[in-house]
């Protein structure tokens with residue numbers, strides 16, 4: 146039987162027929178994007194304040210990031226990690242500059258970066274027979290087996306047991322609970338300085354300092370998952386600096402998302418500190434211990450270098466802080482009884498919807514996102530009752546104000562709670 150040409154099927158039909166249905170997708174087919182906006186196939190524009198879930202830091206189709214990738218693609222797309230390339234060398238140097246003395250491993254996603262940190266912790270602990278990692282309730286670290294085991298949310302684990310052994314979850318921000326969880330098997334603590342998927346919950350600077358002290362006194366690794374909050378989103382290269390904890394130096398950090406504006410790249414950094422007789426931590430994963438075919442891909446690294454260059458050149462760290470304040474002020478000024486709290490660090494903004502939200506078929510967060518979309522604004526749900534705003538770092542004041550207006554209109558479409 147003849148296969149119908151793709152153009153005769155709607156994207157929705159095509160997806161339903163041929164793509165594994167792991168995602169609860171919104172009913173929107175995106176044709177193209179530019180800056181803060183995406184367009185559907187009818188030409189309708191949407192103000193995109195999700196930026197591909199905190200990925201497109203410079204907005205869609207950024208001409209310089211695109212040109213850097215295109216130029217590199219015409220020179221060399223891939224050669225494997227058996228050889229050296231200049232984009233990977235330049236990018237690693239830049240990441241070390243903004244993070245601290247140490248070394249970088251390149252991979253392809255946030256989950257893969259966290260897998261690397263888990264392996265680092267295991268390798269580190271293996272000398273003393275330890276393999277345990279403490280993580281936090283509400284955290285999200287990715288979808289691989291190690292990462293769902295690390296994640297502090299039951300919904301990602303259902304039906305996938307047995308999970309990777311050795312993870313202990315404790316309440317976020319509760320240093321007493323962390324202390325009690327440390328035992329003879331603990332090797333590391335893995336924490337998102339600002340929980341993203343969990344609904345934009347920043348750690349306090351004091352909590353991060355106490356974690357560092359606890360790690361020092363028990364010879365544990367302190368690992369930061371900055372996949373969502375790192376490399377500029379909060380208004381600093383290091384998300385934890387914006388929290389006032391610039392004095393805290395972790396032993397490992399993971400990134401992905403905003404690192405390359407949508408080109409698939411992940412990375413983790415390991416400090417050069419010496420914790421035992423095996424030498425610097427950053428040399429613990431030696432030849433043959435870890436790898437990935439595409440890691441450090443020259444095209445993604447060239448795009449990433451351009452992204453980091455443009456963020457610095459155009460003052461986008463400062464802009465993220467300023468626009469974050471403007472967005473929060475605008476959202477507060479809506480004065481909607483449907484909003485119970487707004488939590489924000491730079492351009493990571495979470496709107497907590499009220500407990501007595503009007504009854505809807507879907508969760509309050511999804512229903513609010515759907516109505517925002519109907520009004521031409523894309524925002525992202527987190528859990529049942531948080532809506533996230535994660536716009537590009539170069540968002541302009543007029544775009545922030547337009548997002549606030551559109552969000553206010555979406556909220557007005559609900560009945561007011563009694």
Ligand SMILES: Cc1ncc(COP(=O)(O)O)c(C=O)c1O
Nearest residue numbers: 254255256285286287372373401
């Ligand atoms: C904090 C954090 N870590 C890890 C991940 C997983 O990243 P990826 O989807 O690129 O594997 C995410 C994705 O949302 C994240 O927010």
